[in-house]
Amino acid sequence: MPLRTHSLRIRVRRRFAIAAVAAAAVVALTGCGTAAGSPGTSTSTAAVSAAPSSAAALQTVTPGKFTVATGQPAYSPWVQDDKPQSGKGFEAAVAYAVAKQLGYAAADVVWTRTTFDSAIAPGPKTFDVNLQQFSVTPQRKKAVDFSSPYYTTxxxxxxxxxxxxxxxxxxxxxxxxxxxxxxxxxxxxxxxxxxxxxxxxxxxxxxxxxxxxxxxxxxxxxxxxxxxxxxxxxxxxxxxxxxFAGSAGGDKFAFVLQKGSPLTKPVSAAVDAIAKDGTLAAITKQWLSTAVDAPVFK
Incomplete structure (x- = not known):
């Protein structure tokens, strides 16, 4: 992985600001969440088939709902226009694909906001999963759980x-x-x-x-x-x-979950499933290549 000074690593990992892709990304989300670290109340309008009964068996913070956290604000290309409920942007799309795989309808996905640091700190969480470009590291694994990676830089x-x-x-x-x-x-x-x-x-x-x-x-x-x-x-x-195509050795991004969460295995299985069936590859191409005009060198 790249060798960086401490200051640049912190800035980069917390904020991947793509103002040219989404000029409105600096505007706080309206009606989509509450203050950092508290549960949000709004849901997605993306079209997803009705949730199978298997979702009811999962132990989520709110029964029957899948609470997903991200940053405040969330930037493109990870979330378009700071509106994760739209399902647009790489991480927003991944979240809905995983939720669908787990059996949740889009209307059952609830978004909330947290800071980067609070998400990876030890202790109880107000979310089921959190994604805001969290790199999987041994140190962080001591405080939280990680799913299977959904992206390697x-x-x-x-x-x-x-x-x-x-x-x-x-x-x-x-x-x-x-x-x-x-x-x-x-x-x-x-x-x-x-x-x-x-x-x-x-x-x-x-x-x-x-x-x-x-x-x-x-x-x-x-x-x-x-x-x-x-x-x-x-x-x-x-x-x-x-x-570059096929470059290896980059950081691996994954969902963060509370340490010992009963959802860690199901969420990892869902990530593995969308990777296997091609859904994840399609999302990656759409939002991290085509949408940001960063083609692969031939």
């Missing part, structure tokens, strides 16, 4: 408009680009193996960003969520020009 190229890297759509085109990476990162091996060039190495992602801003490099290679964040929050006229 791919590597991507971020640059600025007007740079030759902005129009690069193929691996061959990237050979002509001066690419920067953080030392010890997965990005280095991906650029080396897939593009066939040796990128310039910097001590951290922060140093690499400074190099891009000063013109020392024309683009940066890093994990896709970090690329989203940098393009919209750190770089002027930032753009994610594309992502």
């Amino acid at each position: 791919d590597q991507a190229i971020v640059t600025t408009k007007g740079s030759p890297a902005a129009s690069a759509t193929t691996l061959a085109a990237l050979k002509k680009i001066t690419i920067g990476v953080a030392a010890g990162s997965t990005s280095y091996s991906v650029v080396n193996s897939q593009v066939g060039v040796q990128p310039k190495v910097f001590n951290s992602n922060d140093d690499a960003v400074l190099a891009l801003k000063s013109g020392q490099v024309q683009a940066l290679a890093l994990d896709l969520p970090t690329a989203f964040y940098l393009a919209q929050s750190e770089l002027k006229n930032g753009v994610v020009s594309g992502q």
Whole structure:
């Protein structure tokens, strides 16, 4: 996984701000939840078939309902327009797909909001599951449960408009680009193996960003969520020009559940099921490739 300074890791993992994709994402959700950490009351209007009776057997915080938490606000491409009840955005769509797999109708999905830190802190939870790009780590596993991962971060190229890297759509085109990476990162091996060039190495992602801003490099290679964040929050006229296929070693994102939750196994089984039947792949393509215009380099 990429080597980052502490400050950039915290900013990135808590906020993947994609203002260009959803300009209204900074507006607080209206009528969709209460204050951070308290149960929400509104439900989705997405069309899902009626819930089978199996859902009634699950031990949820509210009987017959599936309470899903996310951040306040929630940003695109994870949640579109800060409205998870719409089912639009990668994590919103994953939540409804898992709920459906568990036997819940869309009307039985209730959204609430929490902070990132409170969700992974020890203790009772006011939600059944929480998703806001939580990376699975051994330390966090001591305090909470994780489901099977629903996403492994791919590597991507971020640059600025007007740079030759902005129009690069193929691996061959990237050979002509001066690419920067953080030392010890997965990005280095991906650029080396897939593009066939040796990128310039910097001590951290922060140093690499400074190099891009000063013109020392024309683009940066890093994990896709970090690329989203940098393009919209750190770089002027930032753009994610594309992502690499089959890049391994990235962080794994999963649902967070209360430690020892009886829902951990059913939710993991539901994630595994939508991965097996192709639903998860389709959601990933729609929201993390097509919708954000980050095609896979050929």
